[in-house]
Amino acid sequence: MRLLRVALTDVRGVDRCEVRFEPDGVTVVEAPNESGKTTLLDAVDVLLEMKDSSNAQRVKDLQPADRDVPSTIEVELSCGATHLTCRKTFNKQRGTVLTIHAPTPEVVKGTEAHDRLRTILEADVDLALYRALRFAQGRDLDAVALGDSAVLAARLDATAGGTGSGDDGGLIERAEREYRRWFTATGRPGKDLAALDGSLADVQADRNRLADDLAALERHVEELTRVERELPHLAQVRDQELAPGLEQARGQADRVNELRGVVATRRAERDHAALELTATRDARARREARASEVAELDDTVAALEAGLAPRRGRLDELVGRRTADGAELTAAAARLADAREALDRSQLLADLVGAELERRGLQRRHERVVEVVEAARDAERALAGIRLDDTRMRAIRAASEDLRVASATLATGAPTVTLRAHRPLRLDVDGSPAELGTDQPEVWTVADRLALSIPEVVDVQVEAGTSSDELVRAVEEAERRLAQACHEADVPDLLTAERVLEQRDRHRDVVERRDAELARELDGRTVDELAADLRDAEDRVAALRERLTEVTELPDAATARAAVDAASEAVRGADDHHAGLRAAFDELSATVEEERTAVVMAETQLAGRREERDRLAARLADERAERPDTDLAAAVTAAEDTETQAAERLAAAERELADLDPDAVELRVTNLAAQLEDLHQRIGELGQLRAVLHERLRQGGEAGLGEALTQAEDRLERVRADHRRAHARAAAAALLWEELTTARDEAYRAYRAPLRERIAAKARLLLGGSVEVELGDDLAIVGRTRDGVALTWEQLSAGAREQLAILAALSAAELAGSDGVPFVLDDALGYTDPDRLERIGALLGRTTDAQVIVLTCVADRFRHVGGARTVRLLEAAR
């Protein structure tokens, strides 16, 4: 469809205007706000959709606010091969005129004109696409949903090779309806299938219940037959066997009970006689026991008296022996005291000897200490007077060595005179006589000069040269240093120095040995302590001597020790003897005490037995006086006879009872009574069961269970068949729905591609760089990827969404081509910056296969649309 011309008269705020549109390309309609731009296209919609007779609000709204006038809309358009002009007047002077210019000129009026117009539009105009391509002011920035456009779908289908959505005449909806007849939206079985399943289960349950009831009925018949057969048999057993038997047994039981009473009486009589006999016998036995007890006590008293006399004699003997032993013990004690005194004196003498020896030792040590201290003091004084020490000694020795070396050097460096005699001769050397042999030559050193004289032969004078003088001075210097060293050490020469040094060492030895000797002699004490110990020893010796005044001369230590040992031995002998006597005396004393205790106890026992015998004898005499022994014997004999007779009567009664076998009689009675009770109960139960079974059989017969079961099985078979077929149909519906939707989705994906590519190409021109768009099932844009960054539709900015929506609509309009509809932009691109506006303008300007109508109040916004026809609404309204 192409809008070619729109003319309005008295529509809303527009008095009159007429606008012509380019059939292919862009027409820009400029007008200020509220000057009728939107009214222009709203009026087209009303003309195309509403009858002139309509009183709808949108029709009423056509009338100008301040005037009661008719509103006339006239639209010229082309669709398919049809070219027409339709004019409608609303609200007042209503009327419709449809003028068909092509293919066959024709004029139609009134309702027929409206209907004809609708027929033409529905046949040739994609109204869904028409609505989708309207970009009205304030439109929500949703993506343009093109999925409902049949024209677009057909074009895309054709572009994609003919396998796309196509127009399936509602097949997919019907398939979905069929599928949803059996399944829920989530794919679970729907209520029909569930009802069928439930119905099948119910019918199956009914049939099973009826089958169970019928089987139970058959069991009841068998049970009733058995009960009818058993009841008479049980009655016969009860009446002919159990009841008479029980009566007979109960008669025997009565006789048994009677005899039991007789036996009880006899047993009581026998028990009484036995008690009497026992009492009589007990009295006789007590009398005999008493007499026997008195006789035994007589014997005991006699035996005790016989044993007491020898004990008393032995006690007297033992007392005498203990008196003699006591005198001997006293004498031994005196001897022991004497021996101990002798031991004490010999010990005192030994102590005096030891104390004297200690005193002497201490006195010697004290004297030695005094001697050592004084010697050390003399040595220290001598050492103080000696100036020679080791250093000075080493200096003296070094000076002496230097002198020896200088003298030797002088001897070897001076000239020598050698004489070799041809015969022995005598001569003087420096005035001293000398003899010269022939065996070896004689050599003299000339330190300064040498005078040789062979008497009567020759005098020879030899003088040393200049070099000998230096050697002589060296010797003199050495002698001077030696003299100096000796002077400093206060000694005349080396030899004296050596002796003084030896004396010094001896003095030092005395001083050094002083401490060792003092330590040995003092033995850990000080000198004062040693002196104190000496005084103590002297005091002890004096004290001991005062106690031993008779001793004038002290023995040696060994003699004193031997005397002590001898005295000790004497004390041990006396002590052992005294101890032996003491033990024997103590033992004898214990024996005397034991014997004395035994005699006292025997006397006490004898007195007790005598008293007891006398008391029992008196009581026995009293009892015999009251009841003689002969009377007791006669009473026992009479009681024995009575008890024997009672026992015989009891035995006779028990024998008679035993002959009746009372336990067997009781068991028989009990058993027969229980059998009879059980039989009564069983007969009652069977009677009740028979009544119940009769009632159930009656009810079963009335219910017609057999026929009901046959009907239930038929019904079950039918429901099973319905169930099976319904599931088969459901499965077929599910399979068909699955295959159709799968194929449709695949086709959608294939045939969306041309539209997606066309939108993406425009987007690349608009945005630059790499741009891809993603379309949803309804062909709306759901996402955009730019330079690798993917955003969903909702994540895009308002401006980007508006721009992409316009590109999508423009692409759809181009794809629809001559079968398409106008793409209307009504005050759009308000969110777009100038650069993008220029690019969109360029894209719109390239449009040749679609009709684009731009309504704007800002003329400058679309000045970049090349080749556009611009209509200023105010001018058109003139």
Add this chain to the structure above:
Amino acid sequence: VVRSIDGDADLDALFADLDALPDRGRTIVKVKVDGTLSLQQAARLEAGLEAREEVFGALEHPERHRDITIVPDAADLEALPVTGYAAVARDRLRERAQAGGDDGDRATDALALLVRLVAEGSR
């Protein structure tokens, strides 16, 4: 009415017999059929019975009384006026039906349903 139906001739005969029944508005008819039909024939049987439900006092033709084996033939399927994805779905179902087995039976039923739904769209 109990019939064995194995083709268009039997269908024609069935419908003719039904139409020939007297006093149809007050007549209760129970139809029980068996046999082997193509998809189009099965759809024709279904449509023919449904069309006569309004004519008779009662026309009972429950599925449990219809033991019909449906064997779609080439004509059935080629005659289906479907294009695009619907044709793709038809061809896939046909392949599954030819494979046989339980899945084949389901595919056959689905093809029959497709025939019926397409026919509904064309009415």
